[in-house]
Amino acid sequence: MDAASVRLAELLRAGLPADAVLTDPDITRSYGHDMASFCEAGTPAVVVLPRTVEEVQHVMRTATELRVPVVPQGARTGLSGAANAEDGWIVLSLVRMDAVLEIDPVDRIAVVEPGVVNAVLSRAVDEHGLYYPPDPSSWEECTIGGNIGTASGGLCCVKYGVTAEYVLGLDVVLADGRLLHTGRRTAKGVAGYDLTRLFVGSEGSLGVVVRAVLALKPRPPAQLVLAAEFTSAAAACDAVCRIMAGGHVPSLLELMDRTTIRAVNDMAQMGLPETTEALLLCAFDTADPAADLAAVGALCSAAGATQVVPAEDRAESELLLQARRLSLVALEAVKGTTMIDDVCVPRSQLGALLEGTARIAEKFDLTIGVCAHAGDGNTHPTVCFDASDAEESRRARESFDEIMALGLELGGTITGEHGVGVLKKEWLARELGPVSLDLHRGIKSVFDPLGILNPGKVF
Amino acid sequence: MDAASVRLAELLRAGLPADAVLTDPDITRSYGHDMASFCEAGTPAVVVLPRTVEEVQHVMRTATELRVPVVPQGARTGLSGAANAEDGWIVLSLVRMDAVLEIDPVDRIAVVEPGVVNAVLSRAVDEHGLYYPPDPSSWEECTIGGNIGTASGGLCCVKYGVTAEYVLGLDVVLADGRLLHTGRRTAKGVAGYDLTRLFVGSEGSLGVVVRAVLALKPRPPAQLVLAAEFTSAAAACDAVCRIMAGGHVPSLLELMDRTTIRAVNDMAQMGLPETTEALLLCAFDTADPAADLAAVGALCSAAGATQVVPAEDRAESELLLQARRLSLVALEAVKGTTMIDDVCVPRSQLGALLEGTARIAEKFDLTIGVCAHAGDGNTHPTVCFDASDAEESRRARESFDEIMALGLELGGTITGEHGVGVLKKEWLARELGPVSLDLHRGIKSVFDPLGILNPGKVF
Structure with a gap:
C-alpha cells in the first residue's frame, strides 16, 4: 500500500469498526468489478462495509476530504460495469446494511x-x-x-x-x-x-x-403459463403484437429463440421443442388465468403458432419459467463467454429487431441467442464467443455495437434495464444527444461537485 | 405599455403570427392567474399563443435575450397559483398546440x-x-x-x-x-x-x-360503485384500512364528510343521506365487480357501516360519482369562497387527519368540509369562508396552515396532487428541509441559469 492509501485507511478506521475496513489487495481486487464483460476494473485501495448511516456519512466525508473516488456496491451482479472500481478507489459495499x-x-x-x-x-x-x-x-x-x-x-x-x-x-x-x-x-x-x-x-x-x-x-393469485411454438421469430412477434393490441394484460410475456432453446436443452435436458424457431411464454395471474390463456392461445394460433400448450398447473408453469430463467447461463455455456445486450424497442418493432439481429449474427459469423421480455420489447441478444480468441472477441464487440445501433434506428433505447455503467457510456451519448448530456453534467455537478462519486460511469 | 414591453412585443412578433401575440392589458390581465385563492397575480406584458415548437423556441430565445420572466400555462385550472404571472411577464399559453x-x-x-x-x-x-x-x-x-x-x-x-x-x-x-x-x-x-x-x-x-x-x-370494464354510510369519520377510515389491508384493488375509494354531503344536497338535490357522518364510495372495474363490492361491503359493515348500498348498474354508479365530483363546487357555494387543501398522509393516518381537521375547524370557528381520495390518504379539507370578511379570511388562512402542519406531523405531505405554486412555497421549504432545498436550487440553476422560467414558484 502506498502512503496515500495507508492514510485513507487510517482515516476511515477512525469512524468504522476494524472489521469494516479491508485493505488486503487480494480481497479489495475481488470487489473491483461486477459481472459485465469487456469492462476494465482495477484494485481498490479500500473496501468499506458500513452498518449504519453515520458510518456511510463518515466514509463520504473522508472521501471528500481526500478527494478519493467512491463506488457504491450491492451484490455486484450488474451487467454494465457500473459497480467497477479503479485503482486506489474506495469500494463502499452496502451489503451489511440488510435490514x-x-x-x-x-x-x-x-x-x-x-x-x-x-x-x-x-x-x-x-x-x-x-x-x-x-x-x-x-x-x-x-x-x-x-x-x-x-x-x-x-x-x-x-x-x-x-x-x-x-x-x-x-x-x-x-x-x-x-x-x-x-x-x-x-x-x-x-x-x-x-x-x-x-x-x-x-x-x-x-x-x-x-x-x-x-x-x-x-399478492396476486399464482400465475399460470402457456407455451406457444412458432416456425419463425416474425410469427412469434406478430403474436406479441396481437396479444397487446387485444388489450390483454399478461403477467409475463417472454420469447426464446431457437439458439436459446437448444442451449437450455443442452445444459438442463428440459425437453424444449428444438424444431421450433421461437417459443413464447405467456402467463396470467388473474382471477381466471385459464380463460385468459385460452384467449391468448387463440391469438397465437391465428399468428401461426404450430403448438399451443397451456400448463396444467403451477408445477408445469414453474418448469417453463425455469427454462426461461436458465437462458443466460445456458447461452454462456455455448462458447464460454457472453456479452448480453439489453436493447429495448417499441414492441411493434420487435420483429424488425430480431430479424436484424439474425442478420448481424450471420454477418459476423457468430452465435447470438435472443431471449426477450417480449411484451416490453426488451430483448437480450446474447453474443456467444470464445474470450481467448482475440479475433472472435473483436467480432463479438462489433456485433454488440451493431445491435445497439439497430435498436436506436428502430426508435428504441440501448438499455431497457441493465443500465449504462462503463459498457455503454459512448452509446449513451449517442442516444441522449448533446443537449441532454449537457444537462446530465450539470446535474452531476450539483450533487457531486468534486466528482468523487463513481466517476467515469454513465456519461 | 412601457417602452420595454413595446420592444418585447415587437421582438416576439418577429417570430410569431400577429394573432399569437396579445398585449391589451385587459386581456393579458385575464391570463394572469389560475384558480388558486390567496395568490397574488399581476398584469403580464404579453400573452403569446404559439402553434409550433419553433415558435415556442422563439419566445424563449426572446425572453432570454431580454431577461423577461415566462410562465407556461395550460387551461389555468390549477389550485396553487403555479400559473400566475407578475407584472411585465410573458404568459406562454400552450392551448393552441392541441393536436x-x-x-x-x-x-x-x-x-x-x-x-x-x-x-x-x-x-x-x-x-x-x-x-x-x-x-x-x-x-x-x-x-x-x-x-x-x-x-x-x-x-x-x-x-x-x-x-x-x-x-x-x-x-x-x-x-x-x-x-x-x-x-x-x-x-x-x-x-x-x-x-x-x-x-x-x-x-x-x-x-x-x-x-x-x-x-x-x-380500457378496463365499466366500474360499479358501492356507497357505505358511517356514523363517524373514524369508522369510515377504519373501513378504508380494512379494504386496503385486505388486498383489494378498488378503482376508486372516496370519502365525503357530512359537511360535503349537505353542500352537495343543497346545490343539486341529490338525496344523499344527511344523517350520516361520512360516506365512502368504492368502485371496481374488474371482471366481476359485484363480487368485489360484496367483499368490500362486508368489510364496511364490520367497520360499523350503517348502510351499504351497491349500485345496481352503470347509471346508478355514475350518479354517485357525480355527487363526489360536485363536492368542491358545492362547498364553494357554502360561503362564497373556499381554500382547498391537499394534504396526503399514509392511509393508516387518515382517521387522525380527519379528527384533527375537525378540531381545527372548531378552534377557528369555521366550516371545513372534507372530501378525500381515501384509498390514497389524499384529503381535500376545504375551508369555506366569506372573502369579504377580513377576519374570517385570516382565520381561513390560519386553519389551512394548521392542517398542513398536522399532515406533516402524521408523516404526510403538504400536497398530494395540487402542487406547490405560490400558495405553499413556504410550506415546501418546511417539508423538504435545507439539504433538499439546496439541491432544488442547484437543479433549477442548471436548467434556468438566468431564472426566467416561472421565478418565485415552488421554492
Whole structure:
C-alpha cells in the first residue's frame, strides 16, 4: 500500500469498526468489478462495509476530504460495469446494511436498508400477503440498493413495471456526507422536484442510498403459463403484437429463440421443442388465468403458432419459467463467454429487431441467442464467443455495437434495464444527444461537485 | 405599455403570427392567474399563443435575450397559483398546440401536444379500446401540459397512479430556446438520469413541455360503485384500512364528510343521506365487480357501516360519482369562497387527519368540509369562508396552515396532487428541509441559469 492509501485507511478506521475496513489487495481486487464483460476494473485501495448511516456519512466525508473516488456496491451482479472500481478507489459495499425495517399492509409499503437481497424482501412481504414485483434474474443475490442504482427490471415488468415505479422515498448520503431525505411514505405526493426518481438508475453517481421506502402490491393469485411454438421469430412477434393490441394484460410475456432453446436443452435436458424457431411464454395471474390463456392461445394460433400448450398447473408453469430463467447461463455455456445486450424497442418493432439481429449474427459469423421480455420489447441478444480468441472477441464487440445501433434506428433505447455503467457510456451519448448530456453534467455537478462519486460511469 | 414591453412585443412578433401575440392589458390581465385563492397575480406584458415548437423556441430565445420572466400555462385550472404571472411577464399559453399526434394500440402510447384537453385525449384513446387514467376533477378543461406541469392526480389514482406514471418521454424547450428530448417511446428504458420525471410536477420552472409520449392502458370494464354510510369519520377510515389491508384493488375509494354531503344536497338535490357522518364510495372495474363490492361491503359493515348500498348498474354508479365530483363546487357555494387543501398522509393516518381537521375547524370557528381520495390518504379539507370578511379570511388562512402542519406531523405531505405554486412555497421549504432545498436550487440553476422560467414558484 502506498502512503496515500495507508492514510485513507487510517482515516476511515477512525469512524468504522476494524472489521469494516479491508485493505488486503487480494480481497479489495475481488470487489473491483461486477459481472459485465469487456469492462476494465482495477484494485481498490479500500473496501468499506458500513452498518449504519453515520458510518456511510463518515466514509463520504473522508472521501471528500481526500478527494478519493467512491463506488457504491450491492451484490455486484450488474451487467454494465457500473459497480467497477479503479485503482486506489474506495469500494463502499452496502451489503451489511440488510435490514427490512418495516412492512405495513395498510400503507402497502416496506422500509428497507439497501443491502437487503431482493428475494429476502420478496419472501418477507409475501408473509404479509403482499408482493414486491421487481424480479431481476439475479433476484436471489442482488440487493435492493443495487436494483435502485440500476433501475432493474425483470420478468414481471410487462404487467407490474420496473423498480423505479416502486421507490417512493429515499434516504441518501451525498458526496459531502450530508443526509438527504427524498420523497414520501404516502401513496401520492408532488412536493418539489422528483429527486427520488433522479437517484433511481443513477448508478451511484449522485449519492449513496442508505434507506428506501418501497411501494408494495397485494399478492396476486399464482400465475399460470402457456407455451406457444412458432416456425419463425416474425410469427412469434406478430403474436406479441396481437396479444397487446387485444388489450390483454399478461403477467409475463417472454420469447426464446431457437439458439436459446437448444442451449437450455443442452445444459438442463428440459425437453424444449428444438424444431421450433421461437417459443413464447405467456402467463396470467388473474382471477381466471385459464380463460385468459385460452384467449391468448387463440391469438397465437391465428399468428401461426404450430403448438399451443397451456400448463396444467403451477408445477408445469414453474418448469417453463425455469427454462426461461436458465437462458443466460445456458447461452454462456455455448462458447464460454457472453456479452448480453439489453436493447429495448417499441414492441411493434420487435420483429424488425430480431430479424436484424439474425442478420448481424450471420454477418459476423457468430452465435447470438435472443431471449426477450417480449411484451416490453426488451430483448437480450446474447453474443456467444470464445474470450481467448482475440479475433472472435473483436467480432463479438462489433456485433454488440451493431445491435445497439439497430435498436436506436428502430426508435428504441440501448438499455431497457441493465443500465449504462462503463459498457455503454459512448452509446449513451449517442442516444441522449448533446443537449441532454449537457444537462446530465450539470446535474452531476450539483450533487457531486468534486466528482468523487463513481466517476467515469454513465456519461 | 412601457417602452420595454413595446420592444418585447415587437421582438416576439418577429417570430410569431400577429394573432399569437396579445398585449391589451385587459386581456393579458385575464391570463394572469389560475384558480388558486390567496395568490397574488399581476398584469403580464404579453400573452403569446404559439402553434409550433419553433415558435415556442422563439419566445424563449426572446425572453432570454431580454431577461423577461415566462410562465407556461395550460387551461389555468390549477389550485396553487403555479400559473400566475407578475407584472411585465410573458404568459406562454400552450392551448393552441392541441393536436393528438399519434395513438398506437400495439405500443400502447399516445403522442400529444401540450394543449390537448385531458377529456379530449381520454375520448380519443377510448375509440381505440385504450385508457388514459389520470382524471383530475377539471378533466373537461385542463390540458395534458398542465397535468404534466403539476403532476395531476384524480379519482382513479388508487388503482392507476398519477400523471407521472404515464409520461414516458418529453420534448422540452429550455430557457435558452434549445430543444431537449427526454425519455423514450418504449415500455422500459434506463438510459441516463430520469429527466422526464424531473419535469413532471416542476410547474414550468425547468422548461416548456411541447410534446409528450404518454403510456396508455387497455380500457378496463365499466366500474360499479358501492356507497357505505358511517356514523363517524373514524369508522369510515377504519373501513378504508380494512379494504386496503385486505388486498383489494378498488378503482376508486372516496370519502365525503357530512359537511360535503349537505353542500352537495343543497346545490343539486341529490338525496344523499344527511344523517350520516361520512360516506365512502368504492368502485371496481374488474371482471366481476359485484363480487368485489360484496367483499368490500362486508368489510364496511364490520367497520360499523350503517348502510351499504351497491349500485345496481352503470347509471346508478355514475350518479354517485357525480355527487363526489360536485363536492368542491358545492362547498364553494357554502360561503362564497373556499381554500382547498391537499394534504396526503399514509392511509393508516387518515382517521387522525380527519379528527384533527375537525378540531381545527372548531378552534377557528369555521366550516371545513372534507372530501378525500381515501384509498390514497389524499384529503381535500376545504375551508369555506366569506372573502369579504377580513377576519374570517385570516382565520381561513390560519386553519389551512394548521392542517398542513398536522399532515406533516402524521408523516404526510403538504400536497398530494395540487402542487406547490405560490400558495405553499413556504410550506415546501418546511417539508423538504435545507439539504433538499439546496439541491432544488442547484437543479433549477442548471436548467434556468438566468431564472426566467416561472421565478418565485415552488421554492
